[in-house]
Amino acid sequence: MKFFVDTADTAAIRELNDLGMVDGVTTNPSLILKSGRDILEVTKEICDMVSGPVSAEVVATEAKQMIEEGNKLAKIAPNIAIKVPLTWDGLTACKAFASEGHMVNVTLCFSAAQALIAAKAGATFISPFIGRLDDINLDGMQLIEDIRVIYDNYDFKTEILAASIRSVNHITDAARIGADVITAPPNVIKAMASHPLTDKGLAQFLKDWDATGQKIV
Ligand code: E4P
Secondary structure, eight states: OEEEEEOOOHHHHHHHHHTTOOSEEEOOHHHHHHHTSOHHHHHHHHHHHOOSOEEEEOOOSSHHHHHHHHHHHHTTOTTEEEEEESSHHHHHHHHHHHHTTOEEEEEEEOSHHHHHHHHHTTOSEEEEBHHHHHHTTOOHHHHHHHHHHHHHHHTOOOEEEEBSOOSHHHHHHHHHHTOSEEEEOHHHHHHTTOOHHHHHHHHHHHHHHHHHTOOOO
16 A cells, blocks of 8 residues: 655655655645645646656636646656646646646545546546535545445556545454555554553553663663
């Protein structure tokens, strides 16, 4: 399973990247706002740091303008994946970008039907938003499962990029189902290393070690 980091915070990306845990990065307009940086400048910095796909999102809503924006974003670096929303115009732009050999991440996917049509339009990645479905009492993980079945039935090459991840369980469930990629905030990725029994066990070992009066170095 590939790990993408869902942030435009370059310090956080660098920390995980130095541990070899970053296969790619996803950004969106809200994450650019949060970074307080210029989109072209921060995206270039991320692309220079990470060798895998870096998603940069268009903000136009009509295909023609989306294509103009996407072409500008694609010039930032060869590892840009142009991110388009799952609308008819977004799919039109997706097809155009895919035909030119660009990677395309089709985002804001909330149904299996949307995922199917995005694959037909040549999406490199489909981004089903798990957390936002769970937020309205729908089952985000069921959507990942449905898309996996459909893509496997017809051998679609579009990769399932499980997005809007809010918890460690989202990551392990997506991995169990067979999502190709997850994109998660840095704090959720770091939380994967934590377990209360690890903390408890370590505290006991350290207490007992103190009692031995020994030193290793
Ligand atoms: C994916 O590419 C999106 O940037 C992201 O996962 C959205 O997550 P959110 O629902 O937590 O904003």
